[in-house]
Amino acid sequence: MTTPLWRTVFSIIRKDLRAELRSRELVSTMVLFALLSVLVFSFALELDRTARQEVVNGILWVTLVFASILGLNRSLATERELGGMDAMMISPIPRMAIYLGKMVGNFLFVLVVGLVLLPIMTILYNMVLIQIPLIATLILGVFGLASIGTLLAAMTAQTRSRETLLPIAMLPVIIPLLLVVIAAASTVLKGDDAWNWIAVLGLVDAIYAALGLLLFEYVIED
Amino acid sequence: MTEQPRPLIEITDLVKQYDVLPVLRKLNLTVHRGEFVALLGPNGSGKSTLLRLLCALTRPTSGEIRIGGWSLPKEINAVRAQIGLVSHKPLFYENLTATENLTFFGRLYNIPATELPDRIRQMLDEVGLIKRAHDLARTFSRGMQQRLSIARALLHQPDVLLFDEPYTGLDQLAGGILDDLLRKAHQSGRTIIMTTHQLERAEALVSRAVIIKKGVIGYDEPINPANPPNLVKIYTEVTGMVNAL
Ligand SMILES: Nc1ncnc2c1ncn2[C@@H]1O[C@H](COP(=O)(O)OP(=O)(O)OP(=O)(O)O)[C@@H](O)[C@H]1O
Ligand SMILES: [Mg+2]
Numbered sequence: 001m002t003t004p005l006w007r008t009v010f011s012i013i014r015k016d017l018r019a020e021l022r023s024r025e026l027v028s029t030m031v032l033f034a035l036l037s038v039l040v041f042s043f044a045l046e047l048d049r050t051a052r053q054e055v056v057n058g059i060l061w062v063t064l065v066f067a068s069i070l071g072l073n074r075s076l077a078t079e080r081e082l083g084g085m086d087a088m089m090i091s092p093i094p095r096m097a098i099y100l101g102k103m104v105g106n107f108l109f110v111l112v113v114g115l116v117l118l119p120i121m122t123i124l125y126n127m128v129l130i131q132i133p134l135i136a137t138l139i140l141g142v143f144g145l146a147s148i149g150t151l152l153a154a155m156t157a158q159t160r161s162r163e164t165l166l167p168i169a170m171l172p173v174i175i176p177l178l179l180v181v182i183a184a185a186s187t188v189l190k191g192d193d194a195w196n197w198i199a200v201l202g203l204v205d206a207i208y209a210a211l212g213l214l215l216f217e218y219v220i221e222d
Numbered sequence: 223m224t225e226q227p228r229p230l231i232e233i234t235d236l237v238k239q240y241d242v243l244p245v246l247r248k249l250n251l252t253v254h255r256g257e258f259v260a261l262l263g264p265n266g267s268g269k270s271t272l273l274r275l276l277c278a279l280t281r282p283t284s285g286e287i288r289i290g291g292w293s294l295p296k297e298i299n300a301v302r303a304q305i306g307l308v309s310h311k312p313l314f315y316e317n318l319t320a321t322e323n324l325t326f327f328g329r330l331y332n333i334p335a336t337e338l339p340d341r342i343r344q345m346l347d348e349v350g351l352i353k354r355a356h357d358l359a360r361t362f363s364r365g366m367q368q369r370l371s372i373a374r375a376l377l378h379q380p381d382v383l384l385f386d387e388p389y390t391g392l393d394q395l396a397g398g399i400l401d402d403l404l405r406k407a408h409q410s411g412r413t414i415i416m417t418t419h420q421l422e423r424a425e426a427l428v429s430r431a432v433i434i435k436k437g438v439i440g441y442d443e444p445i446n447p448a449n450p451p452n453l454v455k456i457y458t459e460v461t462g463m464v465n466a467l
């Protein structure tokens with residue numbers, strides 16, 4: 001009776017991509033915010049070469065975190081406004097599919113922001129950020145943000161003060177992710193081998209995703 | 223004596239409480255397959271709440287709901303595909319066209335890909351939206367949105383129709399179209415529970431009228447469409463025109 005999981009997940013991803021390609025509401029807001037953020041940081045911090053090397057990852061990830069919060073709030077708001085989430089909830093699909101579909105969409109949108117930032121920050125901070133291990137860190141880090149962020153956004157979307165609540169809920173929860181991401185990225189910029197850290201990052205992702213898969217159906221029940 | 227078939231919908235001692243005051247207080251109601259029930263009551267009497275409980279969008283505080291023998295909300299999965307809901311919210315996406323919206327929901331209901339485009343076209347034609355099939359839902363007027371909501375609710379040909387004020391925003395023409403759609407659904411044996419404040423309309427369509435009063439059923443009688451009772455009068459008597467708020 002229930003529609004197969006993967007068919008549903010793909011339908012939800014397709015729906016979100018299609019709506020986003022048309023309106024560009026999410027990605028354009030996030031990209032604009034991210035560009036302004038790195039620009040402001042570059043003016044605010046007068047940095048010599050070593051100092052820059054130390055903070056550039058911090059700037060990238062603080063920016064990505066806040067951009068993703070913007071995007072996640074928006075992504076769940078579109079589901080609430082006209083009742084799209086209710087419509088999915090009453091249809092014969094596994095609850096997990098809603099999580100996976102929304103999560104993959106959010107992952108792709110935030111990844112776009114990251115991929116826009118890398119070359120721009122390379123120029124702005126005069127540092128080579130386009131390296132395979134850094135891109136791997138970006139992909140896994142954004143995946144972590146999207147997987148735990150989708151869960152928390154679904155949760156806070158139920159509450160009255162949802163827009164303000166998401167950062168408060170999300171920032172503490174992603175501290176482990178940020179620690180590992182920064183460790184991996186700094187190692188890369190120092191010219192050392194970072195694949196151990198990247199493996200740990202994969203582990204953190206797996207834990208976040210497992211939490212999302214397990215808890216999502218409980219947080220969307222009202 | 224013939225055995226009475228088991229009711230399709232059985233609601234026993236249903237309590238729903240949002241904050242402090244209960245909205246539904248031990249409400250009992252059974253609906254048999256093929257019935258067309260008008261669910262009436264003043265603003266805030268709990269009609270929408272009851273419909274949301276029936277599709278497990280919200281959980282009962284206590285009491286039991288069964289549809290087709292399945293207990294809600296635990297076993298809702300068994301009956302989800304059989305329920306079609308029109309709610310106060312449009313239940314679609316404004317940045318998708320009418321066709322894209324219906325395609326998305328058709329897929330969620332596992333309608334075969336070979337059948338889906340035809341069914342969507344037919345559905346949009348029936349609700350009079352075929353000319354706007356490829357326009358974004360955000361460009362629709364209130365009534366057009368309502369038509370799309372109705373198309374979405376009927377697309378998967380559900381057995382149980384839960385329609386919450388489906389006439390809201392519809393013009394004369396669309397109202398007439400909905401009358402026909404509901405009549406057709408009723409004739410083909412579907413079970414319908416519809417809330418509405420248009421009592422004359424209900425009189426002419428439904429097979430049973432139920433009025434919620436103070437969280438329980440205050441009136442429940444079959445209706446003979448050939449000789450309908452005066453629902454306006456009954457409604458006024460039952461509710462006493464009290465304000466439920
Ligand atoms: N999500 C909610 N949170 C808190 N209270 C709610 C919620 N939804 C409904 N209520 C309350 O429950 C009561 C019944 O509301 P409901 O929407 O079911 O009424 P209704 O009969 O559909 O009214 P109307 O004719 O205006 O559509 C109201 O007092 C309302 O304030
Ligand atoms: Mg209502």
